[in-house]
Amino acid sequence: MTPPDEEPAPLPPYVIENARSGRSKCKTCRKTIDKDALRLGVLVEGPFGEGHMWHHLTCAAGALLPKVEQAYEREAWNAAKVPPDPADLPTLESLRELGAAAQAARAEKEANKLVIPYAEIAPSDRSKCKQSGDPIPKGAVRIVLGKSAQFGNQTRTSAFAVLPQHVGDALADEEIATEAVGLAEQLRANSRIDRELLEAAIVEIGEL
Known part of the structure; x- marks a missing residue:
């Protein structure tokens, strides 16, 4: 002691x-x-x-x-x-x-980290579209947008995965950090999925 x-x-x-x-x-x-x-x-x-x-x-x-x-x-x-x-x-x-x-x-x-926004293939059937709540089937294309969240004095961007047909509605949310302008070009630059699937998803997104 x-x-x-x-x-x-x-x-x-x-x-x-x-x-x-x-x-x-x-x-x-x-x-x-x-x-x-x-x-x-x-x-x-x-x-x-x-x-x-x-x-x-x-x-x-x-x-x-x-x-x-x-x-x-x-x-x-x-x-x-x-x-x-x-x-x-x-x-x-x-x-x-x-x-x-x-x-x-x-x-x-x-x-190998993907940059938001990007398109990806759903690896299972357990996820749901963050915008509509609809299930996302395994193998389907989903679009990952950025959603802003406040943590104290910091603003962070988290992944917000939606079905292509609901991207327009999601972008109307003020908490979504991804911009509609230039989205298709960003998806083409950032995504690593089959190009035909990507282009089909972009068509499904439609005019923004």
């Missing part, structure tokens, strides 16, 4: 340890960190003071590689209450490879 007139020792910026229980959750993947699994603690300032935010060590390599590198430079396993066996630690090089793979996957996902 710390004597009353003595300041408690500051918490280390990083800790690498085997999880002491199965109660913590990884802040990267949101899954439970099993007891004895290697985890990285990153010191953060919270509403009740400082504390460590925990991540699976491998998850941290994919999302927070610079922090993992700093933790290894500091030999952060020595800051653990029960330091793990260094032989059980993955090499920094292997963690860097995980980080590079994760970065490449994120870049590919971003490159």
